[in-house]
Amino acid sequence: MEWISNSRILIVGLGLIGGSYARALKRLGYHVTAIDTRKEAIDYALENHIISDGSTEVDEAIVSSADAVIFGLYPKVFVEWIEKYQQYFKPGAMLTDVTGVKSCVVYDIQEMLRPDVEFIGSHPMAGREVYGVENSDDGIFRGANFIITPTEKNTPQAIRWIGSLGRILGFSRISVLTPEEHDEMIGYLSQLTHCIAVALMTCSDNEHLVDYTGDSFRDLTRIANINDLMWSELFMLNREPLLKYMDIFLDEFASLRDMIRDGSVDELREKMRLSTKRRAYFNK
């Protein structure tokens, strides 16, 4: 059984992902604490034994007793938190996050951080279209991908630690990318797909469609149920790769439209065969 040596783990930001981490780690026997501004989140987690202790304030005692701290905050709030409270960290503490964009947080945080603690970025590729610790579920990590984004500043010890964390949380595949590679990839795989789902959902206002739909439309719009505050921040912080892929997709879609308009059946079928071939890689 793999283990991480940091036995006291603090989760800052006890939302869906933070709460799911807490559940998994508590179940494995770690001492898990949490800080979240939402009193309901802390109360729920305490009542349901998802955490051992928690606070709605940034409590110095809780922060300074943690061997590892996992940040489940939105990117900007996360950077502000580090600026404001990093003096509380225990010397030698290991820090990571769950943030969906990397270049814009990893370097800033590593730059400003005390030299006696270490931050290594990571991104769990798992989620649900519901929010809060009340909907947390550590089953979402099974079969999922975990991406770690070390930089030159990270030690081999931290890289081993974050890999172990991913494995004990239950992720199936751990990949290493630079922050820039991560953001490029996420612009296509996650952010572009969310933009497509939103545009598909908002481009028609017929409320009766639900009576006629099949599963394909449901699947394509599942993520059209979207947290506007979080995703608009993520989009803005990753604007360049996202816009690049939006334009690539627009061109591809427009060329498909032209094939249909012009009756270019052979080209259309060729495109569909390519699509089928590429999709085969993604079968779980």
Add this chain to the structure above:
Amino acid sequence: MEWISNSRILIVGLGLIGGSYARALKRLGYHVTAIDTRKEAIDYALENHIISDGSTEVDEAIVSSADAVIFGLYPKVFVEWIEKYQQYFKPGAMLTDVTGVKSCVVYDIQEMLRPDVEFIGSHPMAGREVYGVENSDDGIFRGANFIITPTEKNTPQAIRWIGSLGRILGFSRISVLTPEEHDEMIGYLSQLTHCIAVALMTCSDNEHLVDYTGDSFRDLTRIANINDLMWSELFMLNREPLLKYMDIFLDEFASLRDMIRDGSVDELREKMRLSTKRRAYFNK
């Protein structure tokens, strides 16, 4: 227990949907026969007791003994089949189909059909990304929508019959649309979504993406695994509504791109809230 009076049912075209119909009807005690040019399909269905009798030829004895005939063929082949073999139908036989486009088949078939048999169009909004009777499964109809497209030529008796057929097959909701309304709706809900999935899948050729992906990309590209022969025919036969919705989607997506490029966060969040609100209607 609802029942349809036609006790001998012939399925012409024993693919995924035809085979799933056959399974459901056989299980309910109907005498089910099938015609399919693929010998493997007929052999498989006979061996697995999905049908009672079958042929790879258009056997006059099989056709003329059927009280009801369900066509699971591609649209053009379906029209040709009727032209060629309609003299075999039993007087009073009831006919329907499972075709994904309606205006281009329903009127032509009703126009050419013998006056002593009746055709009423229907479209089961269910499917899987695999093909053939070997993958058939009548469980796919549970919770699904069934659309019927009667015209002025249809009798109340036929409309009752097709509704009963939908219900005994296990569909959850039966809706009535004109062929034109059906095609308009399908252009948006089904054909546009398939075009989006194909374009999303073909616009990047990075084979390593599978190591990093989350479920949202998988969901959006599930239907990028597409039967190029069938879907290119369906797209061509419904070109006008499909092109209309492709253009509407292109405009909507481009306007989302502009909001992101211009940093119009308030507009972007407004769009996401609209998307979330509309998606709520589609939760099963």
